[in-house]
Structures are given as C-alpha cells and as structure tokens.
Amino acid sequence: MRHVELPVAVDAAAAGAPAIRLDKVTLNRGGRPVLSDVTLALAERRIGLIGANGSGKSSLARLLNGLLMPDEGRVEVHGLDTREHAAELPRKVGFIFQNPDHQIIFPTVAEEIGFSLEQAGRPRRAAREEAKAVLARHGRAHWAERPVHALSEGEKQLLCIIAVLVMQPAVLVLDEPFSSLDLTTRRRLEAMIASLPQQVILVAHELDAFSGYDRVVWLHEGRVRMDGAPEAVVAAYRRFAEAAAGAAEGGDTP
Numbered sequence: 001m002r003h004v005e006l007p008v009a010v011d012a013a014a015a016g017a018p019a020i021r022l023d024k025v026t027l028n029r030g031g032r033p034v035l036s037d038v039t040l041a042l043a044e045r046r047i048g049l050i051g052a053n054g055s056g057k058s059s060l061a062r063l064l065n066g067l068l069m070p071d072e073g074r075v076e077v078h079g080l081d082t083r084e085h086a087a088e089l090p091r092k093v094g095f096i097f098q099n100p101d102h103q104i105i106f107p108t109v110a111e112e113i114g115f116s117l118e119q120a121g122r123p124r125r126a127a128r129e130e131a132k133a134v135l136a137r138h139g140r141a142h143w144a145e146r147p148v149h150a151l152s153e154g155e156k157q158l159l160c161i162i163a164v165l166v167m168q169p170a171v172l173v174l175d176e177p178f179s180s181l182d183l184t185t186r187r188r189l190e191a192m193i194a195s196l197p198q199q200v201i202l203v204a205h206e207l208d209a210f211s212g213y214d215r216v217v218w219l220h221e222g223r224v225r226m227d228g229a230p231e232a233v234v235a236a237y238r239r240f241a242e243a244a245a246g247a248a249e250g251g252d253t254p
C-alpha cells in the first residue's frame, strides 16, 4: 500500500485561533532530517499524534516546549516564537515524559510539587504548605511525605501531571504517558486528562486513547501523512500498519 492519504480539512475557525503553529518545520537529529517541511496549526482542545516508531512524534512534541528547536521554519506557541522565548515556554507548555523517572527530581512527593510551585513563583515555605493543599485537591493528601520511589508507575505519572499542572500551563503535551501502565490505571489517567481545561496534545501508540478527541495527526517518516477526525485517521493508520506487518512477513515493506 503506497497511496498517500489526503488530509481531512479541520475547521480551524470553529476551533478558535491556533494556539500552536508549525510553519515549514524541518528538524535534523543525528545528522539527518527527522521532521521535514511540517506545517500545522494546532487549535483544537484535544489532539492526538500517532505514527510508527521513529516517525518523529517525540521530536515534534519536544519542539512545542522548546526542548528542541527547528533547523528550518518556525514554531509559535500563543504567538511566541520558540527560538526567541525559550525561557517562557515551560510555563506555557507542560510536558509529560514517557518515563516519570526522567521528570521527577526530588525524593518525596511534597518536595516535587513544592519545587514546581517555587518555579511558579511561590516562596519556598509557602510552596511546601501549598503542595499539601494541591495533593488534597487531587485526593492524594496521604502522598505528601511518601518517597517517590515507593509510588507505582501510574502513581508516578499522576504525580508528574499534578506537578506540571501547578504551573498552570495553557497546553499539556504528553509523550507516550501510558506505555508502562495497566489498562485500569490508563483509563483512570485518561479520565483525569479528559477533565482538564488545558489544550492537550497526546502522543500514544494506544489507538483507543483518542476517543473523544477532536483531531488526530498521523506522522510518517517525518511528514504529516494524514490529519483530521480521529476515527478516519486511526482507521487509515491501522490499515497501513497491518498491511506493513503483512508485507514484512512476506519479505516486502509497503
């Protein structure tokens, strides 16, 4: 199967002014392009990003909060060029990594959340107290003095989300947050994410995670292959992936 799926029009006007724009973005990593000429206006509240391993999803996600900068083109978040406003981006775009251990710095839950509150401008002493109140709001008051290493993977992921949310970002980017979670834990986290007022951009291989989403973008070899309603994009991607698996079994690649 070699045909290119035509993009599905997304009603950007209905969704409001784009919060995020990528304009002709090319990104090189390891001396080769991993994103090529990507143009996207991301305005919808719930956007999924899918694609095969190595297709460029994490790289694109990292462009959104300034962890990576484009080699060509521009990335704008709420009108700010990421190249010129890198220091402001972490407060606008919260980022959740696949592995919570890459995000958590402090030994206890309250210290981790307290640090985020300090980053958001609270004095240290007030931050420690407020951390307990934040945990209580999430029904996790009993976590405050818990060592982070004693939390399960799902609990650590929830801690990361709570810690990022205290910065009150306008956008939450989650890069494969479910990959080590069991189904029940994943469903709970999905429900929590669904309840957030933030714009959410979710990178995931779990194709059923996008129910209720406004839009899904499929990346293929560093380019947008299809972009539109979740059902249509996920179905096309599934067909493509299954054809690719079949062709690989037969010694061919689509």
Ligand SMILES: Nc1ncnc2c1ncn2[C@@H]1O[C@H](COP(=O)(O)OP(=O)(O)OP(=O)(O)O)[C@@H](O)[C@H]1O
Pocket (backbone or CB within 6 Å): 029, 030, 034, 051, 052, 053, 054, 055, 056, 057, 058, 059, 060
């Ligand atoms: N630190 C790095 N240095 C060099 N190349 C990298 C680096 N990180 C990723 N790449 C390359 O960039 C390409 C895109 O990787 P990326 O992680 O963005 O893909 P992905 O779609 O998120 O993949 P996955 O689903 O496996 O997480 C891959 O070819 C990868 O090898």
